[in-house]
Amino acid sequence: MIVFFLFLSIPFIFLAPVSAQTATPSTDKVEDVKDILKQIVKETSGDNNSKEVSKEPKSFFGTITQTETDQIKITLKNQNNKTLYITQDTTFVNSKKQKGKISDFKSGQTIIAMGYLKDDQSLDCRRIVYTESKAIENINQIITGQIVDISQSQNSPIFVLIPNKNKNSQYQIKTDAKTEIVDLKNTKSTTAKTIITGKKIIAIIQPDAKLTNTFYATKIINLTAETTSNP
Amino acid sequence: MIKEILLAAFVGGILGLGITGGYVTLQNKNISAKDNQKAIVTEPTLIPTQSQSLITTDNPTIDSIKIDSPEDDSLISSSKTNINGVTNPNSHIIIATSTQSFIGQSDNQGKFSIPVSLENGLNIIKVSSINQDNIQKDTQINVTYSTAKI
Missing domain, CATH: 2.40.50.140 (Nucleic acid-binding proteins)
Structure with a gap:
């Protein structure tokens, strides 16, 4: 009888240790080993001082x-x-x-x-x-906005631009013969076609050295296509 | 004699059943453990929906302007370079250095590449994009042009 019960218990003897095993995430251990290896490589490489990392100057x-x-x-x-x-x-x-x-x-x-x-x-x-x-220093500013007022000064127009970014502010912008006036294809345009009330433009401006709160336009880009009728 | 033979057959049967049962149970446990391990290692897979894309880079609906190259604070040995970046699709791109300005446009994906000329030394390059709704986005990079050997 004792032998009989011993035989019967064989499956349970096998099962007992197996049921204690659970699937453990091996990835964590792999990462730990990788970290240790990296540390060993770093230590054996000689020094811990900072090294150049940028390839480009x-x-x-x-x-x-x-x-x-x-x-x-x-x-x-x-x-x-x-x-x-x-x-x-x-x-x-x-x-x-x-x-x-x-x-x-x-x-x-x-x-x-x-x-x-x-x-x-x-x-x-x-x-x-x-x-x-x-x-x-780069004192140029790029401003997009709409011309709301124009006046003439020594045959060069001075206009007021309301920027799209802040419609509560205004820029008083001076032009002269050196001001480059172009369309979106960078083709030269004329003052008469571009500096018109209501026109939407991009202006590259810089503070005027002589007049406070006034800017000088180095370039004006007409945002409105020429085929569009002017207001 | 018959009793002994029957007892031996009975014990042998029990022994065979025990070993077979143990083996089968062990196999089932191993398969189960492997499946659990796979479940831990396997990473979740993203499934794109109609309104969601897995591609996050070069997003054409980017609501800003980003310069890819040259990098900020880079040092280059040529007076001519291209300003490459990404912004809203079909936007006007205006680039202003301290002495010159350049005009370009982004493509349908918002990418742009505009050739510029640099001054000797540090160039503070201002880049603006103006989209179809006339909304302006600005950024700035510093690029040094020097032919000196570094």
Whole structure:
């Protein structure tokens, strides 16, 4: 009888350990192993310093906030800070546009730094050029809107434009003989055809150096097709 | 003698049934475990509906303007380059550097590629798109043109 019950219990002996097994997600373990391997590769590669990650060269314009023997810190226009690492290969071009050295550069000066980005977003700097902020400034503005009023001044029209972006504001825009007037195909057009009340235009303007709240148009693009009848 | 033969046959039968039952149960458990494992590993598949597309890049209904190349703060060694990007389809594209301006148009997918000339040094390039409803979107990139070896 004992032998009989022993035989009967065979399936349960087999089943017991099997029923304890459950399907476990092996992907997590694989990822863990991958992470460990990556760490080992990183440690055995020699150093943990930041390495160049950008294949393409980068360039940053900013104001110097700090200079040291091997690095310069600058503040970019978006107020972000950037560290520039200086090496023996770094070339300096000073304010006299001559080859200089790091001591030629002081806090408050504006520079263009060229080099390759490291993985910590600092720059492995290869070239630093002193650059006046005003020299690179782009004061042009691109405005789309509708002409609402026109007046003449010394045979050149001055018109008022209401921009599409903010219909509560107005731009007083001056033109002269140098103002380029074109259509959407960049073909030259005339003042008579373009600067008309009600016309929709794109104007490339810049603040007038002499008159406040007045802009000078370098280019006016007629948005209305010529075939359309004028109001 | 007959009793012994019958007992042996009975025990043998029980033994055979036990082993076979155990084996079959074990097989069923293994198959079940494999199925569970597959269920964990398999990633969900997105099924696009009529109003939904799986393609999110180059979306022609993008309500902004994005410059693909050149990258912001890039350094290039040629005075001529193309401003490539994406915006609303069939929009007017106006590009203004500090000294020049350029006009172009986006295609049916909103893509555009407009050749521009650069000044030596840093170029702050302003790019605007004006769509068919005259809605303007603006962006800006900094590109430095230098022939110096870096």
